[in-house]
Amino acid sequence: MSVEKFKIPEWAFEFHGHKCPFMPIGFRMGKLALEKLGVEKSSNHEMHVLSEMGVGHPQGCMQDGIMAATSATFGKNLMERLYYGKVAATFWYPEKGGIRIALKNEFSDKLAPHEFFKYRKKGIEPSEIPDAVRQDIINMVLTATIDELFNIKILPDFDYKPVKGSFNKDKCEVCGEYVFERYLRVKDGKKVCIPCSKHEPFEKDFYYPVFK
Amino acid sequence: MSVEKFKIPEWAFEFHGHKCPFMPIGFRMGKLALEKLGVEKSSNHEMHVLSEMGVGHPQGCMQDGIMAATSATFGKNLMERLYYGKVAATFWYPEKGGIRIALKNEFSDKLAPHEFFKYRKKGIEPSEIPDAVRQDIINMVLTATIDELFNIKILPDFDYKPVKGSFNKDKCEVCGEYVFERYLRVKDGKKVCIPCSKHEPFEKDFYYPVFK
Numbered sequence: 133m134s135v136e137k138f139k140i141p142e143w144a145f146e147f148h149g150h151k152c153p154f155m156p157i158g159f160r161m162g163k164l165a166l167e168k169l170g171v172e173k174s175s176n177h178e179m180h181v182l183s184e185m186g187v188g189h190p191q192g193c194m195q196d197g198i199m200a201a202t203s204a205t206f207g208k209n210l211m212e213r214l215y216y217g218k219v220a221a222t223f224w225y226p227e228k229g230g231i232r233i234a235l236k237n238e239f240s241d242k243l244a245p246h247e248f249f250k251y252r253k254k255g256i257e258p259s260e261i262p263d264a265v266r267q268d269i270i271n272m273v274l275t276a277t278i279d280e281l282f283n284i285k286i287l288p289d290f291d292y293k294p295v296k297g298s299f300n301k302d303k304c305e306v307c308g309e310y311v312f313e314r315y316l317r318v319k320d321g322k323k324v325c326i327p328c329s330k331h332e333p334f335e336k337d338f339y340y341p342v343f344k
Numbered sequence: 345m346s347v348e349k350f351k352i353p354e355w356a357f358e359f360h361g362h363k364c365p366f367m368p369i370g371f372r373m374g375k376l377a378l379e380k381l382g383v384e385k386s387s388n389h390e391m392h393v394l395s396e397m398g399v400g401h402p403q404g405c406m407q408d409g410i411m412a413a414t415s416a417t418f419g420k421n422l423m424e425r426l427y428y429g430k431v432a433a434t435f436w437y438p439e440k441g442g443i444r445i446a447l448k449n450e451f452s453d454k455l456a457p458h459e460f461f462k463y464r465k466k467g468i469e470p471s472e473i474p475d476a477v478r479q480d481i482i483n484m485v486l487t488a489t490i491d492e493l494f495n496i497k498i499l500p501d502f503d504y505k506p507v508k509g510s511f512n513k514d515k516c517e518v519c520g521e522y523v524f525e526r527y528l529r530v531k532d533g534k535k536v537c538i539p540c541s542k543h544e545p546f547e548k549d550f551y552y553p554v555f556k
Contacts, residue, residue, distance in 0.1 A: 147359055
């Protein structure tokens with residue numbers, strides 16, 4: 133069966149900074165999530181993406197592709213990492229439930245012997261890899277069927293509670309910089325920012341996604 | 345003094361999803377960091393951005409602007425949050441040291457009475473705000489001088505140690521999915537992924553940026 137080549141806007145590569153196969157994998161994952169959830173891209177603060185990727189491993193580029201396809205961006209607080217080290221993500225849209233999309237092991241295995249990864253494992257950065265090599269592996273992604281690429285799990289009962297926001301802010305009484313109230317602390321009776329409080333880094337407050 | 349209007353590519357707004365003033369503020373911040381550090385945008389994995397923003401407050405859009413201007417993206421593990429609740433970021437480039445750029449309180453105060461924020465505080469999402477109102481506040485950002493916008497602190501000795509990556513992966517012996525080795529755990533003698541290990545969410549491993 134001949135598959136029509138999936139199209140990715142050139143600006144998505146410009147945003148990402150280089151041509152590689154995993155940004156396109158994420159782009160296709162994001163588009164698929166929108167389609168399956170029956171929603172448009174998130175102009176404002178609609179869809180949340182819980183990426184199962186972590187740090188210290190390759191293929192995180194997937195996440196830039198998801199952001200480019202869906203506008204569920206890190207800057208808008210719509211993309212969180214779960215630090216599971218998997219090429220997978222769960223997409224949650226208010227009142228629509230969730231969908232988990234994971235790259236199939238088989239597709240990962242199909243890509244693995246490609247010359248692109250021989251360069252990468254030698255420490256050669258994507259933009260230094262010959263263009264023909266990169267285009268070839270990207271074409272493998274763009275011409276694959278959804279069924280070849282992804283395992284899809286519809287999660288109609290998946291719930292997620294985005295953190296509630298506030299516009300309140302005040303100046304740190306030590307350095308004078310504005311601080312959103314959630315992050316003001318108290319030190320010697322003064323309202324101060326976290327660096328001026330001299331709290332140790334491991335005392336940092338993280339927001340843990342709430343989901344079932 | 346008349347200031348030439350700063351230009352932002354249209355795709356940066358398309359990526360972000362809406363027109364607002366803080367994506368452009370971040371874009372200008374990112375471009376300024378590249379200029380001050382004397383470097384190009386990060387095609388691969390060069391510059392790291394430590395954003396001082398957190399969650400549960402507005403203006404995080406700044407981070408999407410930084411990513412669009414510099415290609416130091418979340419997907420490439422080049423952008424971390426420090427959770428300080430400030431409109432500021434430190435940019436680190438190998439062998440170049442760092443630079444901290446913070447939005448001036450005065451510019452924040454200048455923007456604050458704008459009609460744009462009256463809409464936002466009523467809970468109206470950016471894309472629903474009249475275009476003329478949005479364009480007007482964006483123009484305030486694009487025509488401001490660097491000196492009106494930012495406090496800049498050059499940090500020649502600032503050091504940062506990005507996490508070391510590995511391509512190693514293996515299949516979880518319960519669910520069968522590929523997992524990067526860093527995130528494999530052991531349960532009943534089997535190598536398993538974090539969800540299959542049934543670790544509680546608060547046991548999640550986070551990577552803490554190391555800097556002085």
